[in-house]
Amino acid sequence: MRYLIAIAQDRFENGRTDSVLLEFHEVCDQPPGTVVVSEAVAIDFDADGKVDFQKGDVNHNGKENSIDHRLLAIFANSYMKMNWTNTGVRRNRYMKIFSEDFHGDGSPNVVQLQLYTCPADGAEVKLVSWHGLFDGNNDGTLDCIVNADANHDGVIEQIDSVIVRSLANVFQMFRWKG
Incomplete structure (x- = not known):
């Protein structure tokens, strides 16, 4: 199984x-466990909400080329709108996203976005919500x-589905399935 972990941070602790x-990530059988296969980063220097x-x-x-940069920018800009951000360099909040192909034909039948929190006190990781x-x-x-x-604004509205759809569609373009 392959999945993506996305972590948003407010490194300057200015509320943005x-x-x-x-x-x-890829789950491996030998030895059992998970391996981080690759990483990417997107940064918003001027705090305008855009990478x-x-x-x-x-x-x-x-x-790595302009296609990667564009896909990463679209994904990161959408993820920032979820307001699932860590203060400073913490990694207590994250999103796990993965796809499943139940028919085995190479086309995902499901893309799941799961939001987790891991309390700093060492308590268990907790699934907070999923889309x-x-x-x-x-x-x-x-x-x-x-x-x-x-987007954690207290209202379920159309923008919520726009954010989720954008993240899922770009995730599929990452070609990180299986």
Whole structure:
């Protein structure tokens, strides 16, 4: 299984997300465990809510280029809107995103976005909320969405589904499935 961990941070502790870190994980059988295969970073230097710098091969084709930068910027800009940010360099809050192909035809039937928190006191990691997109008829299009308050503003509205759909669609372009 492959999955992505996204971590948003407010490193300057000014109330604004300024960096998004991506870790591409793969579960291995021998030895059992999870390996971070690659990483990427997006930074918003001027705190305007838009990424100014990005680094990493997010579509996993072996070369970093403008396509990677654009995909990373779109993903990070959408993730910053979720307001699931850590203060400073902490990593207590993160999103795990993965896809599942129930038909085995190479087309994901489900993309899940799960938000977790890990209290600093060493308590267990806790699933706080999840959002999902489904391809109900296996035509390659995620046509059904289940989401809660994705941007954590206390209201479930259309922008929540826009954020979730954007993250899921870009995640698919990362080609990190399996």
